[in-house]
Every structure is written in C-alpha cells, then in structure tokens.
Amino acid sequence: MKVSFPYMGTSHIAFSMLLRNLGHEPVVVKPTQKTLTLGTQYSPEFACLPFKILLGTYLEAIEKGAELILTSGGIGPCRAGYYGVLHQKIIDDLGLNAKIIVFEPPRNLSIFDLLNKINYVIKLNKIKWLDFIHYFKLGWQKLKALDEIENYVHKIRPYETNKGDTTQAFEEAQKILEKAQTKEEIEEALQAAKNVLDNVPQDKSRQPLKIGIIGEIYVVLEPFANHHVETVLGELGVEVHRSISLTGYTSNSFIKEGEQDVIKAAHPYLNQLIGGHGINSIGETVLYARHGYDGVVQLAPFACIPEIVAKGILPKVQKDLGIPVLTLFLDEQTGKAGIETRLEAFVDLLKQKRYRANVQDKLVAVNL
Amino acid sequence: MAKIGFPKALYYYLYYPFWQEFFTNLGHDMIVSSSTSKAILDLGVKETVNDACLPIKLFHGHVGDLASKVDVIFIPRMVSVRKFATETFCPKFLGLPDMVHASMEDLPPVIEEKIDLSKSPLELWRVCQRIGKEFGHSQWQINNAYWHAKKVQHRFFKSMENGLTAEKAMTGEKKKYTKDKNNLKLAFLGYPYLVYDNFINVNSLELLEKMDVEIKTVEMVPAKKLLAQRKKLPKDLFWNFSNRVMHSCLYYLDDEKVDGIVHVTAFGCGPDAMVDKMMELESKNRGEVPFLTLSLDEHTGNAGVATRLEAFVDMLKIRREKQ
Numbered sequence: 001m002k003v004s005f006p007y008m009g010t011s012h013i014a015f016s017m018l019l020r021n022l023g024h025e026p027v028v029v030k031p032t033q034k035t036l037t038l039g040t041q042y043s044p045e046f047a048c049l050p051f052k053i054l055l056g057t058y059l060e061a062i063e064k065g066a067e068l069i070l071t072s073g074g075i076g077p078c079r080a081g082y083y084g085v086l087h088q089k090i091i092d093d094l095g096l097n098a099k100i101i102v103f104e105p106p107r108n109l110s111i112f113d114l115l116n117k118i119n120y121v122i123k124l125n126k127i128k129w130l131d132f133i134h135y136f137k138l139g140w141q142k143l144k145a146l147d148e149i150e151n152y153v154h155k156i157r158p159y160e161t162n163k164g165d166t167t168q169a170f171e172e173a174q175k176i177l178e179k180a181q182t183k184e185e186i187e188e189a190l191q192a193a194k195n196v197l198d199n200v201p202q203d204k205s206r207q208p209l210k211i212g213i214i215g216e217i218y219v220v221l222e223p224f225a226n227h228h229v230e231t232v233l234g235e236l237g238v239e240v241h242r243s244i245s246l247t248g249y250t251s252n253s254f255i256k257e258g259e260q261d262v263i264k265a266a267h268p269y270l271n272q273l274i275g276g277h278g279i280n281s282i283g284e285t286v287l288y289a290r291h292g293y294d295g296v297v298q299l300a301p302f303a304c305i306p307e308i309v310a311k312g313i314l315p316k317v318q319k320d321l322g323i324p325v326l327t328l329f330l331d332e333q334t335g336k337a338g339i340e341t342r343l344e345a346f347v348d349l350l351k352q353k354r355y356r357a358n359v360q361d362k363l364v365a366v367n368l
Numbered sequence: 369m370a371k372i373g374f375p376k377a378l379y380y381y382l383y384y385p386f387w388q389e390f391f392t393n394l395g396h397d398m399i400v401s402s403s404t405s406k407a408i409l410d411l412g413v414k415e416t417v418n419d420a421c422l423p424i425k426l427f428h429g430h431v432g433d434l435a436s437k438v439d440v441i442f443i444p445r446m447v448s449v450r451k452f453a454t455e456t457f458c459p460k461f462l463g464l465p466d467m468v469h470a471s472m473e474d475l476p477p478v479i480e481e482k483i484d485l486s487k488s489p490l491e492l493w494r495v496c497q498r499i500g501k502e503f504g505h506s507q508w509q510i511n512n513a514y515w516h517a518k519k520v521q522h523r524f525f526k527s528m529e530n531g532l533t534a535e536k537a538m539t540g541e542k543k544k545y546t547k548d549k550n551n552l553k554l555a556f557l558g559y560p561y562l563v564y565d566n567f568i569n570v571n572s573l574e575l576l577e578k579m580d581v582e583i584k585t586v587e588m589v590p591a592k593k594l595l596a597q598r599k600k601l602p603k604d605l606f607w608n609f610s611n612r613v614m615h616s617c618l619y620y621l622d623d624e625k626v627d628g629i630v631h632v633t634a635f636g637c638g639p640d641a642m643v644d645k646m647m648e649l650e651s652k653n654r655g656e657v658p659f660l661t662l663s664l665d666e667h668t669g670n671a672g673v674a675t676r677l678e679a680f681v682d683m684l685k686i687r688r689e690k691q
Binding site: 043044045046047048051073075077078079081082084085086088089090093107269270271272273274275276278302303304305306308309310311312313314315316329 | 416417419420445447454456457458459460462463466467469470471482601602603605606607635636637638639640641642644645646649652
C-alpha cells in the first residue's frame with residue numbers, strides 16, 4: 001500500500017526505511033511553495049503554519065496515489081493534537097479517498113488503541129510483531145543518527161572557510177545514511193558521515209557567537225517552514241544549538257512526562273504546563289542564559305497559542321538574566337529576505353554586546 | 369474587609385456569580401471593572417504582547433482599570449472545571465496570571481489560585497478553603513459562603529438555560545423573550561466573553577432582538593443535552609469553551625433545529641481556527657444550515673457587523689418563505 005506521513009526535517013529518511021521494511025511504499029512529499037499554496041487554500045485562515053504545510057503535503061501525496069497517511073496525535077491543549085481529525089474532515093469534504101491514522105500517545109487504557117492501530121498497519125502485509133519491533137528499533141536508531149549528524153553540522157558550520165561547504169557535506173552525509181540498512185551499517189554510516197563533515201575546510205581560530213533555538217517543534221525542525229534559519233545563522237558565523245530534536249521529543253512525550261530540568265527552570269516564571277512547547281521555551285531560555293549563550297531565537301507559527309503565552313513572559317526572563325531573545329512568527333506570508341535582515345541585525349547586536357563586555361573586562365583588569 | 373477586584377472579561381460571564389456570592393458572604397466588597405470601552409481597549413492594547421488575541425488584550429485593560437481602585441485583584445488560573453478527557457481551558461487562560469505579571473507593573477496583590485476541578489469533586493471546596501484562610505476566615509464561615517455561592521451559581525446556570533443572556537441572568541431579570549413561533553430562530557454561538565460583551569460584538573444581540581429574531585446561545589442548551597453531543601465527535605477538543613461551542617452547534621443542528629448559525633470569533637483565536645472549520649463542515653453536512661462567521665477585532669465597526677447580520681437575517685427570511 002502507498003503510505004505517506006508528515007514531512008519534517010530529515011526524519012523522512014528513517015520513516016521511509018521503516019515503511020519499506022514493513023512492505024509499504026512510502027510517498028515522500030518535500031514541501032515547496034506550491035505545497036504551501038495548496039494547503040493554505042483548503043485550511044482555515046487562522047490554522048497554524050504546520051497545519052497548512054502538512055495539509056498541502058497530504059494532498060500532494062494523495063495525488064501521487066497515497067491511500068493511507070500515518071501521523072501522531074496529542075493530548076492538548078496545543079492544537080497539533082487535533083490536526084488529524086480536521087485534516088481527515090477536509091480531505092473527506094474534498095471528496096478524496098484517503099485514510100489518516102493518528103497514533104495517540106498512550107495514557108491509561110488508550111495504549112490498546114495505539115497497539116490496535118499498529119496492528120492494523122503491520123497486518124496489511126502480514127508482518128509479525130517481533131519483526132515490527134526489530135524494524136522499529138532500526139528506524140529509531142537511524143532517526144537518532146540523523147539527529148546526531150544535524151547537531152554536528154551546527155557545530156561545524158560557523159568555522160567553514162567557504163560558505164556553503166557544510167551544507168553540501170550535510171547533503172552527502174544524508175545520502176550515506178539513507179543507504180544504511182542494518183544495525184552495523186547505520187553505525188558505520190554515522191562514522192562515515194561524520195568524516196565527510198570533518199573534511200570541510202575550517203578555521204578553528206574563530207570564536208563564534210552561540211545562539212539557542214527555541215519554539216514550536218515543527219517550525220524549528222522543518223527548514224522550509226523557518227526559511228533555513230539555522231543555515232542562515234551558521235553562515236553568519238554563529239554556532240546554533242537546537243533545543244528540541246525529534247528523538248528527544250518523542251521519547252520525552254511518549255515515555256516520560258517531559259524534560260524535568262527544563263520545566264523546573266521555567267517555574268519561577270510559569271508554573272503550569274500550557275501545551276505545545278510553551279513552558280519548554282521559557283525553561284530553555286533560562287538554561288541557555290545559565291550556560292553562557294549570547295542569545296536566543298524563538299520560532300513559532302503565527303497565532304500559535306502556547307508560544308504567544310511564552311512570548312508574553314519572555315521579556316521578564318530577558319530582563320532578569322540579560323539574555324536577548326528574538327521572536328520570529330512565521331506564516332505563509334513570511335518572506336526569506338525579511339527573516340534574513342532581522343537575523344543579521346540580531347547577530348550584529350549580539351556581537352556589539354559581546355565586544356562591549358570584553359572591553360569592560362579589560363578595563364576592570366587595568367583598574368585592578 | 370478588603371476590596372476585591374474582578375476583571376469583567378473572559379470567565380467573568382460564566383463564573384462571576386459564584387465568586388461574588390462567596391466573597392460578599394465573607395463580608396468583602398466586590399468591585400467589578402467598568403464595562404468594556406474604548407479606554408479599556410486602548411489600555412489593554414498598550415500593555416499586552418502584540419500577538420495576543422483581542423479578549424486577552426481586553427483582560428489586561430480590565431486589570432489596569434481595577435489597579436488603582438482595589439486592595440486585591442482576583443485572577444484565578446483557570447485550568448479546568450470538569451473531568452472530561454484531557455480538557456483544559458485555552459493555554460492563554462493557563463498562563464494568564466504570569467502574562468499579567470510579566471507585562472504590567474505596580475499592580476496590587478493578586479490572588480492567582482489554581483482552579484483545576486478535574487482533580488476531584490472536592491477541589492472547588494479546597495480552593496475556597498485556601499482563599500478564605502488567606503483572608504483569615506474560619507472554616508465554618510468559609511463553608512457557609514461556599515454553599516451559598518454554589519446555590520447562586522446553580523440558579524444562574526438554570527436561568528440561562530431558561531433563555532436569559534448572562535447579563536440578564538446576573539441582574540436577576542425574570543422576563544423571557546416573547547416567543548412567537550413565526551420568529552426566526554438563530555443560534556448565536558461563541559465564547560461567553562464575545563457573545564455577552566456588547567462592546568466587542570458591537571451590540572449584535574440587541575440588534576438581532578430588534579429584528580425579531582429569537583437568539584439561542586451556548587448557555588441556553590440544557591447541560592445534559594449538551595454533554596450528550598460528545599459521542600458525535602471522533603475526538604474531544606482540548607478546550608472547555610470550544611467543546612461547549614462545538615457541542616451546542618451539534619445540538620442546534622440535530623435536536624433543536626434553528627434557521628441559521630452565527631459563529632462569533634475573535635481575530636487570531638487559536639482554538640477557533642479548528643472549531644470554526646468543524647462547525648462550517650457540520651452545518652453543511654447536517655442539513656445545509658446557513659452558517660455565518662463573524663470575526664471580531666479591535667477595529668470592528670458597528671456598521672460592518674450590522675450590515676452583515678441584516679443581510680444574513682434577510683437571507684434566512686427569504687429561505688423560510690421559499691420552504
């Protein structure tokens with residue numbers, strides 16, 4: 001059966017492998033401007049950007065013959081948990097023939113619901129549960145390797161001597177990982193991919209600024225949604241640290257109740273889970289400030305409820321801990337040039353700030 | 369005895385009677401902020417984070433209006449009011465006290481007790497105990513005030529079910545609408561802070577009454593019937609008010625048939641992006657009931673809304689004549 005799923009960063013490489021192992025044919029739609037236009041056309045006006053992009057990719061996937069779409073659910077109060085239901089209603093209303101299966105995070109008895117849905121998907125091709133667990137582990141391993149590589153890229157990019165080399169090497173690294181099929185192969189591929197990245201010519205004498213990226217998970221992870229913020233920052237000579245990754249997210253929200261440290265750090269400012277990554281955004285800003293980061297960039301879809309609450313509280317964190325925060329709200333109207341200009345200005349500001357702090361340190365030293 | 373301020377926004381329209389009775393029974397003065405006006409709106413817009421929706425901005429305005437008049441401001445953190453799957457209030461309600469603290473300075477002390485009634489049936493009683501103790505009242509006094517408040521709140525809900533709007537039910541008005549069978553019946557659905565705030569919705573209710581339309585709101589649906597609509601949805605929504613609006617929409621489509629549905633929503637409202645589309649699709653699929661979305665923001669003008677409502681009602685009248 002032709003199966004599609006939400007496209008998000010590099011994760012499609014791992015999901016495609018899992019689906020192929022389960023005997024399905026994955027339909028991968030990389031979002032483009034056309035996808036977004038299509039999605040926006042059929043979405044409610046104030047639905048968030050990820051909703052529109054995903055609807056667009058689903059519609060294009062259905063055009064390519066996908067009959068089944070697999071996605072994850074949620075328990076709210078973020079809207080993302082209800083995407084599946086509304087997407088299905090819109091697809092039905094358009095008279096298209098596709099089914100969306102939503103995997104809900106297990107709570108109490110609903111674990112049976114989750115198992116049932118997995119059972120449905122794997123029994124289509126008569127795959128045994130034991131095999132499924134094996135394949136799932138493989139997919140998970142690949143997902144982790146992909147995350148690791150991406151974090152590695154962020155570390156290397158600010159040192160590259162030729163602009164764009166790292167991005168090219170990253171694409172090569174992805175191809176290497178895509179080919180790996182077994183446990184050993186993935187381990188080897190990870191090493192090989194790292195070597196490719198290490199070979200990028202670098203100037204290690206630089207002292208890059210450090211910026212943390214916080215915000216809503218989809219727009220943080222999908223470069224199409226955030227106009228390649230991480231690449232732009234990296235090429236401006238900034239070492240980027242991403243607070244969320246897919247493996248971190250799924251393991252946390254599926255197995256534990258969330259990253260306890262981050263939430264604890266947020267407590268002086270917000271003592272209530274508000275859904276999505278609202279409380280994480282605040283906690284992570286506090287942690288970035290404590291770890292000596294120069295600044296934080298908050299990414300959120302326009303009208304994202306939890307991030308608006310976070311944005312309302314962040315000025316207080318900025319004031320208390322002295323860490324500058326730039327908030328970028330993204331929607332289908334956002335232009336790349338606008339984002340770039342704002343990022344450049346923000347980076348200039350941080351450079352100034354660091355320079356002044358250095359001068360002051362020197363003055364203090366002279367006075368002593 | 370303290371002067372306690374209550375912002376006339378958001379949950380005011382559903383839960384004020386309870387807190388009014390509770391605090392006055394304990395001997396305090398309850399002071400409600402002035403009705404929404406241009407001045408309050410401007411104050412709110414000035415204080416609030418710029419991406420927030422209109423109701424949140426207005427809430428800040430109401431708090432600002434109270435700041436100089438009272439000893440304490442009551443801003444409970446509304447998390448949930450019933451045990452219902454994973455239902456809570458909108459995230460903006462959950463972070464409300466923190467947002468107010470982060471953006472407004474020089475406020476009098478704030479009571480920000482967390483109200484999370486999904487925990488246990490006794491939770492409201494416990495919350496009341498905690499608040500009462502802080503003011504130094506004895507348990508007996510608090511119990512007494514609690515039971516009186518419960519009774520008042522129950523009466524309030526019942527009179528809304530009997531067809532009164534929130535404001536009329538609060539003032540204890542008894543008069544019902546004169547029910548003429550030939551009148552158009554219109555479901556005017558939306559969150560209570562939009563439907564009952566005459567400034568935001570530019571007097572829509574009055575306008576519709578003048579056009580001899582019988583208005584039905586979310587609160588006029590009997591509680592049990594409202595809850596019974598739940599099984600018609602594949603998955604519960606996460607937000608209390610949204611569930612209520614969605615369920616009432618289904619009720620007016622299936623059980624108590626109406627001629628048309630108007631959905632009032634605030635510009636940029638997160639949950640409503642989902643709810644509005646669902647309501648639109650349901651009205652289409654359950655008997656092609658005419659559906660109008662009225663989106664309100666700080667620039668909404670009287671004439672624009674009036675024209676749209678008049679046109680909608682005219683259309684409904686023509687439709688009925690044809691049938």
